[in-house]
Amino acid sequence: MKRTVFRNRWLPYLLVLPQVAVTIVFFFWPAAKSLYLSLYRSAPFGGRDVFVGLANFHALLTDPDYYDSVVNSFIFAGGVTALSVVAGLVVATLANQKIRALGVYRTALLWPYGIAPAVAGIIFLFIFHPAYGILPYYLSFVTAYEFNWLLESWVAMTLVIGATAWTHVGYNIAFFLAGLQGIPASVMEAASVDGAGPVRRFTSITVPLISPVTFYLVVVNMVFAFFSSFGVIHAVTQGGPGRSTEIMVFKLWKDGFIGLNLGSSAAQSVLLMAIVIGLTMLQFRIAEKKVTY
Amino acid sequence: MHALLILSVAIIAFPIYFAFVVSTQSLAEVVQKPPRLLPSGHLVENYVAAWHKSKMGTLLFNSAIVAIVIAVGKISISMLSAFAIVYFRFRGRQLVFWMIFVTLMLPVPVRILPTYEVVGDLGWLNTYAGLTVPLMASATATFLFRQFYMTVPDELAEAAQMDGAGPIRFLWSFLLPLSWANIAALFVVLFIYGWNEYFWPLLITNTESMRTVVIGLESLIPRSGTEQPTWNLIMAGAMMALLPPVAVIVFMQRWFVKGLVESEK
Numbered sequence: 161m162k163r164t165v166f167r168n169r170w171l172p173y174l175l176v177l178p179q180v181a182v183t184i185v186f187f188f189w190p191a192a193k194s195l196y197l198s199l200y201r202s203a204p205f206g207g208r209d210v211f212v213g214l215a216n217f218h219a220l221l222t223d224p225d226y227y228d229s230v231v232n233s234f235i236f237a238g239g240v241t242a243l244s245v246v247a248g249l250v251v252a253t254l255a256n257q258k259i260r261a262l263g264v265y266r267t268a269l270l271w272p273y274g275i276a277p278a279v280a281g282i283i284f285l286f287i288f289h290p291a292y293g294i295l296p297y298y299l300s301f302v303t304a305y306e307f308n309w310l311l312e313s314w315v316a317m318t319l320v321i322g323a324t325a326w327t328h329v330g331y332n333i334a335f336f337l338a339g340l341q342g343i344p345a346s347v348m349e350a351a352s353v354d355g356a357g358p359v360r361r362f363t364s365i366t367v368p369l370i371s372p373v374t375f376y377l378v379v380v381n382m383v384f385a386f387f388s389s390f391g392v393i394h395a396v397t398q399g400g401p402g403r404s405t406e407i408m409v410f411k412l413w414k415d416g417f418i419g420l421n422l423g424s425s426a427a428q429s430v431l432l433m434a435i436v437i438g439l440t441m442l443q444f445r446i447a448e449k450k451v452t453y
Numbered sequence: 454m455h456a457l458l459i460l461s462v463a464i465i466a467f468p469i470y471f472a473f474v475v476s477t478q479s480l481a482e483v484v485q486k487p488p489r490l491l492p493s494g495h496l497v498e499n500y501v502a503a504w505h506k507s508k509m510g511t512l513l514f515n516s517a518i519v520a521i522v523i524a525v526g527k528i529s530i531s532m533l534s535a536f537a538i539v540y541f542r543f544r545g546r547q548l549v550f551w552m553i554f555v556t557l558m559l560p561v562p563v564r565i566l567p568t569y570e571v572v573g574d575l576g577w578l579n580t581y582a583g584l585t586v587p588l589m590a591s592a593t594a595t596f597l598f599r600q601f602y603m604t605v606p607d608e609l610a611e612a613a614q615m616d617g618a619g620p621i622r623f624l625w626s627f628l629l630p631l632s633w634a635n636i637a638a639l640f641v642v643l644f645i646y647g648w649n650e651y652f653w654p655l656l657i658t659n660t661e662s663m664r665t666v667v668i669g670l671e672s673l674i675p676r677s678g679t680e681q682p683t684w685n686l687i688m689a690g691a692m693m694a695l696l697p698p699v700a701v702i703v704f705m706q707r708w709f710v711k712g713l714v715e716s717e718k
Binding site for chain 2: 165166167168171172173175176178179180182183184185186187188189190191193194197250251254255257263265266267268269270271272273274275276277278279280282283284286287289291292294297326329330331334335338383387388390391394395409412413416417422425426429430432433436437440
């Protein structure tokens with residue numbers, strides 16, 4: 161709390177006005193409208209809204225397509241999170257040694273964060289390309305299996321997970337490096353003296369001591385994968401093959417803007433809102449405890 | 454250890470290296486087996502061709518406008534509201550704080566249809582205002598400035614008041630000069646956010662001349678099965694789309710790490 165404050169009747173309101181105006185017009189009002197629309201069946205092209213209660217939700221929750229999109233979202237978000245958090249921790253531990261030119265390494269590890277997932281997806285699309293891609297080409301020496309993301313669901317899913325995790329690993333490295341620098345060097349030295357090798361030190365000291373950061377990053381990466389991954393799906397797989405990479409955000413867009421089923425799309429927004437509220441609460445619960453190791 | 458670290462860097466850098474290599478090859482070299490992993494001599498002609506084919510000048514210009522306006526807008530309105538929250542006592546202060554906090558739980562997808570409608574009603578579809586203003590509220594930036602202002606010693610405001618400086622003078626001549634590190638850090642993170650935003654610009658732009666580069670890139674990829682994709686041009690386009698945000702990270706690395714780690718607290 162500040163002891164020194166300025167006194168002015170209207171100035172503070174003027175100062176918060178821009179932020180509050182944007183918040184109400186583009187956040188609260190639309191969110192409330194999503195809630196409203198989710199209870200109505202609206203005819204596209206200006207028909208009248210008909211109140212249908214929870215029918216939109218009922219329709220969604222009994223729709224196998226929607227169920228698939230939920231499962232796909234969890235596979236996608238879980239895959240991105242696992243891959244980028246584990247890789248982030250391992251690489252950050254390697255980079256946290258007392259070596260020269262750490263700054264150069266850090267830059268070399270962080271910069272993919274600047275690449276949009278959609279652009280990364282396009283690059284990975286070519287790396288995975290069934291006819292010209294470098295990955296299927298080299299794998300063809302090892303196995304006769306055809307790694308065709310246009311036909312195989314799991315290859316397509318691996319492609320979008322890999323591209324997304326690749327852009328996000330730098331974010332995790334930055335957080336892990338900050339956390340690792342908080343572990344006293346004396347702890348590591350003591351373990352070394354006791355004969356613990358690098359792998360043992362990693363599993364017995366680094367992993368438990370860094371776990372608050374890890375939990376925090378798991379939640380943040382889940383939020384990122386759930387809500388900021390429309391681009392990679394839209395640019396690369398368009399939800400295919402079949403609907404195997406159709407995540408919730410993509411289905412919401414498809415049903416709302418292509419299918420013009422506004423009620424269903426709004427109900428999907430509301431269900432996503434429930435997920436993001438849960439994850440954000442969790443994030444702040446963890447953030448409160450983050451410093452206590 | 455050192456070798457493992459170099460290996461990690463190599464794995465992380467490989468997709469970009471490969472994209473660069475492909476962007477310097479002719480189409481015949483791109484499809485040859487085994488794949489060529491060294492750059493070839495078609496760099497200039499590919500980039501020029503990709504530039505013209507996808508109207509790259511317009512796309513990059515739009516992306517720059519959008520990213521800069523979003524970053525500057527978010528920083529400005531967040532500074533002002535954090536200043537009001539920390540340095541004034543007013544009715545509704547707590548309410549304003551909570552409203553800003555709740556925006557964290559309302560990412561674009563959960564309010565997409567009605568936001569689109571609002572922007573349409575304002576006549577902002579396909580305009581820079583529509584591309585930027587709806588994304589400008591920022592809880593994280595407001596919290597960062599609030600946190601920072603709390604650490605500024607009370608004596609500074611006292612001294613300013615003694616000198617007869619009003620609140621606006623104090624913000625402009627005392628707080629702003631102290632805030633540059635935070636501003637730079639937020640700028641890097643928000644610039645990247647704005648540059649890479651996909652969902653929103655895809656929805657509210659409907660002409661090529663308003664597209665940003667991240668969504669405009671898709672126009673290089675043929676969706677009909679009959680046309681052979683020109684992978685070298687696609688990769689040249691991808692390189693041009695990712696160069697500006699990556700350059701911002703590389704040249705402002707210190708601020709980037711600060712912004713990333715501190716704005717998420």
